[in-house]
Amino acid sequence: MPIHVAGRRRAPASLAAEFPAAEIIDVTSRAVEPWVRLSPFYPHGGIPVPLSGGVTSQSVEGIWQALKVFEGVDVDPAKLTVATMKGLKRTVRRFGPVRGHRAGLHGGELLPYETARRRIYLPAYRWVLDNRVADLVERLRVKRDVVLLDYTTNGDVGDPATPLSHAALIRLYIEGRWPDEGAGGPGPVSEPAAPAA
Secondary structure (H helix, E strand, C coil): CCEEEEECCCCHHHHHHHCCCCEEEECCCCCCCCHHHHCCCCCCCCEECCCCCCCEECCHHHHHHHCEEECCCCCCHHHHHCCCCCCCCCCHHHHCCEEEEECCCCCCCEECHHHHHHHHHHHHHHHHHHHCCHHHHHHHHCCCCEEEEECCCECCCCCCCCCECHHHHHHHHHCCCCCCCCCCCCCCCCCCCCCCC
16 A cells, blocks of 8 residues: 655646556645544544643644744744644744754753654654544555645655654654654654444
8 A cells, every 4th residue: 555745736647647546635734524633733622741740732833833943033932723724834934043942832942953852742743642532544545546735845854954744754754764753763653443423
């Protein structure tokens, strides 16, 4: 059951030529139901904010943006409550250089980019795969040949030059190759939970 990851902006003819037998599934925030639920922007609600003791977020992207710290602007807890997939981004253009991501909503430590990916983004997105979209993961797992479309295809957490692809993370999760969420060894991969109500 091959799972491929390709750029969403590619022409349909190009995708069809490279993957002639594959089912093409968009998993971005512009996807249709039910696959849009795999987007980190999707407001599942109740997502635990890593390193934050009981705080939850509507979306994974809300967590990532909320904990981002800029030169003159600290965390923004309001991003945790956004339930529309819009208005989540906090940009360098508006706030200046990024200093890092705070290790939890009230944490004192600022995490560098790769460490933040491992300790914040990966656990949050894995929680969604385990607890909110296990049914969709199972549907992908049994498909014969599928291409997941995302805006980026980078599945290497250690490559800071390109944004991380959640489609690539889905593939790694299904293949049992989830990236390391900290120091020493691969991160935990649990068996898919029962589909959420």
